[in-house]
Amino acid sequence: MNPTNSVEKTSWFHRTWLVIFLCIFCFPVGIFALWKSTEFSPTAKIIGTILSLAIGLFLLWFYIIAYFIRYL
Numbered sequence: 295m296n297p298t299n300s301v302e303k304t305s306w307f308h309r310t311w312l313v314i315f316l317c318i319f320c321f322p323v324g325i326f327a328l329w330k331s332t333e334f335s336p337t338a339k340i341i342g343t344i345l346s347l348a349i350g351l352f353l354l355w356f357y358i359i360a361y362f363i364r365y366l
Contacts, residue, residue: 307331317342321350 306312307327313334317324328334328342 305330308333310334317346318349321346 307330310331310333313324313327313331315324316327325343325346328339328346334342
């Protein structure tokens with residue numbers, strides 16, 4: 295049986311909105327998806343990696359500082 299309305303399946307890392315979301319909220323997976331995707335140019339991948347790492351490291355630093363302020 296061959297359906298007439300076949301929907302083209304795309305991989306999760308080819309969805310631009312999902313890659314951007316993951317880069318912000320789950321940066322290791324987001325960086326992987328960014329580099330795996332063909333939707334972004336190499337320049338955009340480098341900039342996205344730098345921004346994603348900066349946001350992720352800032353959030354990690356903020357969490358560590360908040361932890362020490364609370365318990366020290």
